[in-house]
Amino acid sequence: MTKRKKLSNGQSRRIQANHEKRLSTAKQSGTKNDDSWQSDNLGVAESALVISRFGQHADIETSNNERLRCNIRRTVSNIVCGDRVIFRRAKVSAGDLAGVIEAVEERTSQLTRPDFYDGVKVVAANIDQILMVSAALPEFTPNIIDRYLVACEDMGIEPILILNKTDLLSADTLAEIDAVLDIYRNIGYRVHLISTKTGQGIDELKALLVDKNSIFVGQSGVGKSTLVNSLLPDSQILTQIVSENSGLGQHTTTVSTLHHLPSGGNLIDSPGIREFGLWHIDPDRVTWCFTEFREYLGGCKFRDCKHLNDPGCLLTTALKEGKISQLRFDSYHKILLSMEDGRAGARNPRV
Template identity: 55%
Template structure:
């Protein structure tokens, strides 16, 4: 019987480190399992950055907390049980022990970390677009597919309407009418003239919302309209927890004056769909659903395949040609952007 090769000193150190990590993880698991939850407080994660999170309790006090290593992820909007300090202290003074079940979770694909959660317990996603820099219906469709995939209601907002003349506005309304016919809410806003801002406040009231959209469409301007003291509130959270934040990289949850919460996270600046199976993207186009499973071939690509019900429905005017073309544009983009097998995955 051949002898096993001797381990090098480096390999021995690695084995010892792995054994120590497994023992620590086991101890953490036992500690979490045996924790007396009656001694823990309920709270909501209102800030997440690095290895720590800010948790707000029922009284509005914010404690900066460590995150138990056995917890897979913590994001803004999470409802948690945490071990709070006996008295309000500066610095990292609490520990998140348990993350409660999420009602919903918004995720994005990452080339190196797989699918990453970026916000939890969201009621609606506000898709902000504008004619400047340019109105992209395909990007709106991408966001809608992401919403449909995770079951979060999308709301479409066309901002900067003051930049459009009557002809452009009429054309744009006609383009967005396809979405209204599908049951999606569409609103027109202007931060300069205040058009639609009061209506938007009503939409946000008593809900947890998150804004998405291209750079330059005015997301920050709208946030400043519905939450005029946003920067001051971010600073107040930092002061309350005793530590500052890097606001350009930190995710945060802010309370709206009229009721409801707004999650502002860098993670929503880009939305890829390449992690989704093609079938989920097809399902994300809700007008396709009545025809799914009825095509002649099970592997129908819904393009030039004979007996394709979706293509036929488009030719008959039952499906918008623009949406049909957008669907195939999304699939092409997914294939181009999908990581190769030799990549990080």
């Protein structure tokens, strides 16, 4: 397995500066000396599930299905939706805060994304499968699908592709998109076509989620929140239509939230994002994350083969022989190029 490159000195300095700033803010606010969180005002340690995270507070669910809002010890970092945590109740509560989270249990998996200021940021924890939602509106973009697939392969979390809003497509357009999706089916990915208006694929979607910890990801406006509403009619999640002016989706979910499904399993509704950066991953690792490339890796004539016009390249030979799709091959190189731009942005972040 290819090792990931370490963060640059500049990135490390920015991350450390941000951490020190947060600690300083916590000290100034008196969190450290708040009597509500001293040991003599706290009960025994209990286990709980993080339902949502709000700054220095988190909503948790206990083993007795109680929903509580807790403070987070400043020594505990990186708590996210889906985490299992250890908390202690306050004997005398502080406002609407019922206790304090003191530790995070080891994760089985985590969904991450790079952040220019904080390095690699964890989005959700203990995920069994990632459902990547795309749609014809705002735009069906295979390259974004490939970005998510790289992230899933890198993290070892099973991806499932969802084409939503099929009711908005003409028969011809649906056939064209489905032909593209055949590329993913042929390399082993599961693909499902969904419409909340017609009910197409909803029963199959529900079956996919049984007894699993799942998360929807995808661009804003592809209908993730509408899908959650169809699975959880009582969730009352806000939805918006795609902007007619920009053609871009509007951000409707602002905080990741975990929902329990009636049939079993949990579903995390996460904020929509229009891009999924991969600049924190080593380029060789990205190549490995294209699953159909793996059988050709290590066999090129030159060890530093760029898989473009290099003589003796097994990937370009496989492309010419039709064993690798042109769409995925082009997407791979677009990702590598965007990673270079991302690393440049990390060295010179916008302020």
